[in-house]
Amino acid sequence: MDVDVRADGRTLNQLRPLTCSRNLLNRAHGDTTVLAAVFGPKAGTKKGENPEKASIEVIWKPKTGQIGRREKEYEMILRQTLQSICLLTVHPNTTTSIIVQVIGDNGALLSCAINASCVALVDAGIPLKHLAVAICCGLTVGGHVILDPTVLEEQKLKAVLHLVFPNPPLSIHHKTQSLMKDEPIEHGIITSVTQGVMSVPDYEHCLERGRIACTKISEFVRRNLQSLAREGLAKAT
Amino acid sequence: MMSTKGYKPESGLAAEIEVEAYRRLFPLQYYECHLAESVRPDSRALGRARDTTIALGPVPSADGSALVKIGDTTVLAAIKLEVMTPSIDSPDVGSVAVDFQMPPICSPVVRPGRPAEAAPVIAKQLSDVIMSSGMINLKELSLISGKAAWMAYLDIYCLNADGSLFDAALLSATAAFSHLQIPLVSLNDDGKLITVSEEVKDKAAVEPVNKENRKLTIAVVPFSLTCIVHGKYILADPTSEEESVMDTHVTVVLDSKERLVSLYKAGGAVLLHTSVVKDCIVLAKQRVEELSEILRESLSAMEVD
C-alpha cells in the first residue's frame, strides 16, 4: 500500500477520471456510479418540519437489497449536507426530493453521491448558496494520504474520510458569508465523516490534501455545468 | 432563570415581554443574548459539559449494564452474551452487535409506531466507533477456536433525550463493556456449551472452559463530545433545545491515547474552519480527561462494593 503506484496504476494523489452527464444525471468516479434525480419543490412539508423553510428529502436506493443502517446514515448525511448549501428560505413550505440510485459501488460512494446530488440540484434550478464538493480520502497504515480509494483499497486503509468543501460563487457581488473574517470561505468544511483511528495531525493533513483535490473537482463540475448551460441556451434560442 | 438576572435587555421587544415568552418566540435571539454574555441559559459556561454520572449494573440479569446521565439525557446500555458458532473465515473471534433504540418515552418528537429517524444512524455510528477504535479485542470473545465464541448483544435504550445522545450512548456502551462479566461456561457430555451458575462452580464436577478471562481488557477507551458551532461561539455538550435552535453540530470522538476516532459533522448552517475544528478537538481532549476520571471512579466504586 505504501508504494507510489496503486493497484490501478494511479499515484497516491490521483483521482479516477470523472464523468458527469446531465439530464440523465449520472455522475461517476471511475466505476462508482450514482444517479441522482431531483423532484420538486413540491408544496407542503412533512409534519414536524419548519414550514417557514424549504424541506429537503433524500431517498437512497441501494444497488441491490433493502435499505439498511448504512443507507439510513448516508441519507441523513446527504440531507444535512444539501440543506446547508440550499437557500431554504426562497421556497418556504415546500419539499424537494432527491432520489439517489446507486448503479455501481467501487469506493468513495458517499462522496460520489454528494457530488451527483449537488449537480442535480443545480440542474433542477434549486437556489443554492454555493456548490458543495465532496472528496474521499484514505489514510494508509504507513500514514500516507490517498485520494478517492476503491473498495479494495478501502479495506486495507487505516481510516477513510469523506470531506465536503464549499466552492464559493464567482459573482461580482462576492460577499463573504464566512463569519471568520481571517479565513476565506474555501477553507470551511461542510461535512466531515470519518471512520477509523488516526492522529489529529493526520486528520489535518487529510483536510489539506482533500481541499486541494477539491479545487480540481470543482473546476470539473463548473466546466461541465457551464458547457451544458451554453448548450441549453443555444437550444432555447 | 438564574442566568437571565444578569442580563437586562436594553431596548426593543426583548425588554417588554416576559423572558419565557421571548425564549419561545425568538429562541435564536434569546440564545444570542446569552452567548454574548458567555453564559448559557442553564448557567453553564460555553465550553462546559453537564454533570455526568455513571451507574454500573442497573440491570442485574444482563451480563453487563450501565446507566449514564449527562444532564437530563439518560441512556441505559445492557449487554447480553450468547454462544454462537464463529464463521469459517474467522474461527477465533467473537462478535458484537450494537443497537440503539429511542422508545417514545424518551422525547415528545418520537411517536409510537414511527421510529425515530436518528436511532439507526446513531446505532451505525456507535458500532463504527466501537469497532474501529479497537476498544474490544474480539479474540477475547472466543471460547473454543472454530467451535464457539461469544456474540455480545449491546442494546442501548435512550430513556430521556435531552441532547448529545451520541456522547451518552457511547459512554454507556464503554461503561457497560467495562462492567461486563463473562459468565462461566463448560462443555456438557453432548459437547454443547452450558453456562455454569455461581453456586455449582465450586463443586468441581464441571470444568469451566473459561476460568480466567472473565473480564474484557479494554485497551483504549473512546470518548465523545458533541459541540455546537454558532458563529464564533462553541457550545460543548448541547441540550436538545440548543440542538434544535442552532444546527451546526460537530461530534469529536477521541480515544484515551488522544487519537481521533471520528470527527462527524454533517452539513449545518455554519462552515467549519480548521481553527474551529482545532478548538473542538481541544474541548474534546478536556472532556476525555473528565470522562475517563468519572468512569474510573465508578469502576473503582463498584469494586469496593
Added chain:
Amino acid sequence: MVHRIPLRGTRQRRTIRQKELQYSWRWQLEHWVPIHHRKAWNGDINNRKGQIFKKLIGLDLMVGISISADLPFSGQVLQALHQVQHMLSLARPRFGPRESKKAMLYSDVGRLNCHVTYTTFSTPIRGQGFDNKEYSSMLHKALEGAIILETFPKTTVDIFALVLESGGGDLPVIISCASLAIADAGIMMYDLVSAVSLSCFGKNMVIDPTSEEEACQDGSLMITYMPSRNEVTQFTLTGEWSTAKINEAMELCLDACSKLADILRSCLKENASELTS
C-alpha cells in the same frame, strides 16, 4: 422440610422451602420500610432536576422529575423492585395532555393512551423488544377510573411504560409506576393507584411473585387500589380459588397496596420538596 412443586411446562422439578413460601409475604411487608436514603446523582445546586434514589429492602424507588419548558406535563418515574422481583420499569405520561386526533369525535372527557413496551434485554433470553398489547389495555383499565378525565376535555394523555427488566409481577409494577408518573406530571387524579399481585400454591400464598414463582403458581390475583378512597380500580383473578381464600388473599393485597401507596406518596413528597428547596 422440603416441599416439591412441579414446574409447569418443563421436566425440571423445583424445590421451594415451605417455610419460605409461608413467610415470604410477611417478610416482605415487614421490610417495606425505608432504611436509608441517598441521592443517586450528585448534582450540584444548579442541577435542580436531581433524582431521589430510595433504597428499601426489596424495593427501590426512583422518581425523577424532568419538568422542562417543552414538556409541561412530563414526568418520569423509574421504579425498581430489586431482589424481590428483579424488575425495572419506567413510565412517563408524555406530551400531554395534547390535542386529540382530528379524526376523533368531540368528547367532554380526556382520553388515555397506554403503551407497554419491553426492552430486548428485559427477558432472561434476549428477544425482540415488543409491545405488550394485553398489558397496555390492562393498564388503561386500571388507570381510567383514577384519573379525573373531566379536567382535560378534547385532549389525550399518552402513557408509555418501558419494562427494563422483567422478573415476574410485571403488571402491578407497571401500574403503580404509571400512576406515580401521572401524579408526578401533575395530571389530576382521585388518588394514587397502587397495585399488588399474589400467587397461590395449594394452601400457600406468595405476595409479589417472581417469574419462577409465577411459572408454577396454581392461581393468581391482582388488585389495583386507591387507598384514600378505599376503591378498587381493577381486580383480576385466575386459577383455582375458594371463596375463603379469595377473601384472605384480598385482605393481604389491600394491606400491601396501602403500604405501597404510602411509599409512593412519600417518594413523591420527597421529590417535590427537593424541587422546591
